Amino acid sequence: MSKVTVVGAGVIGLSVAHELATAGHQVRILAAEDALSSVSAVAAAIWFPHDVNRSGPVIDSARVTYQRLEQLARDPGTGVRMRAGTVLTRKPDPDTSWTRAVPQHAPATSAPAGAAGVRCTVPLVLTDVYLDWLRASVLALGVRVRTAEVSSIPEVLAMEEPDALVVAAGLRSGALLGDDEAVYPIRGQVVRLANPGLTEWIIDNDNPEGLTYVVPRANDVVCGGTGEAGSWDLDVDPAVESAILKRVEGLVPALAGQAVISRAVGLRPARSDVRVEAVEGFSRPVYACYGHGGAGYTLSWGDAARIAALIGPA
Incomplete structure (x- = not known):
């Protein structure tokens, strides 16, 4: 049984650890924070x-992940639900490649x-339920999780002595590897409203007033949003929230006057292209x-399978 260390415990890191453990590897996760504290x-x-x-x-990874999440939705305990909705387009020649x-x-x-x-109809993930389920699943497969601040990959290789290491640390990944300056944050602000009985989601990326989406969950509705490339600001901006509420209420009038349950800001870990590959220049x-970017859940199982294929069976 080979030893593999995964740096990162968000949805990508946990999914990678799950697939490697399923393939028979002895897996350890190192991360500064757990998934519920991450983006x-x-x-x-x-x-x-x-x-x-x-x-x-x-698109291939998105297809694999769709199929996997669709299977998981058969078990309510996973926190995955299949939900109907609409993606709006406002451009003459919209990119609908995702429909494949x-x-x-x-x-x-x-x-x-x-x-x-x-x-x-696509999968919707109830993040708190799903991340708890996913973490419990990897632990049941024998994966060990350790909270630790990782400062460099050579340090981890020397300390852990794994047979292989996977960097799935979101925004910190490029700096940890030391060879990639193409990673940047995209600031996303959301406000969560009480759900007046909505079940269908709507995405309006081309809204002339700004990115707009409405995603009803069990007890709330996630309303967004923003897409501020390069911003590291994690503070909630009241003016931005007011603008979001105006847009979502215009799109879904039933949201008008609903109570604010919570609000949050996250930094999407973006790059010109998703990076799933072997990295040269290390001792192991x-x-x-x-x-x-904003597609971590959408690509999680597909890219975890790609990593498992690159590393091979135990």
């Missing part, structure tokens, strides 16, 4: 390749003035798995 907990977590270059491998990963989709029969839409095999 993974802030996400609306609707399946959709947002803030990511939709290359062929990305969705088994069934159709043009929307109604949309706001100036917009068209695609109707489909090192692999990268990061740069997922």
Whole structure:
């Protein structure tokens, strides 16, 4: 049984650890914080390749993840639900490449003035339930999790002496590897409202007033958002929240007057392209798995499978 260390305990790191442990590897996770303290907990977590270059491998990973999450949705305890909704488009030639990963989709029969839409059913992840389930699943597979601040990959290789190491540390990944300055944050602010009975989600990336989405969950509705590339600001901006509320209420009038349950800001770990590959220059095999932008949940199982294939069986 080979030993593999995974740096990072968000949805990507946990998914990678799960697939490697399933393949028979002895896996250890090192991370400065757990998933519920990471950007993974802030996400609306609707399946959709947002803030990511939709290359062929990305669409393939999205398809694999869709299928896996669809299977998990059969067990309510996983926190995965299949939900119908609409992706609005307002451009003459919209990018609908993501639909290749969705088994069934159709043009929307109604949309706001100036917009068209695609109707489909996709997985929705209840982040707190799902991350607890995923962490429990990796622990049940024998994965060990240790909280530790990782300052460099050579230090981890010397300390852990793994047969292989996977860097899945989100925004910190490029700096840890020391060879990638292409990673940058995209600031996302959300406000969570009481759910007046909504079940269908809606995504309006091309809204002329700004990125807008409404994602109903069990007891709340995640409303967003922002896409501020390069911003590291984690403070909630009241003016931004007011603008978000105005946009979502215009899109879904039933949200008007609903109580604010919570609010949050997260930094999506973006890159020009998702990086899933072997990294040269270290004393032991090192692999990268990061740069997922706003598509961490959407690509998680597919990219975890790609890493498992690169490393091979135990």
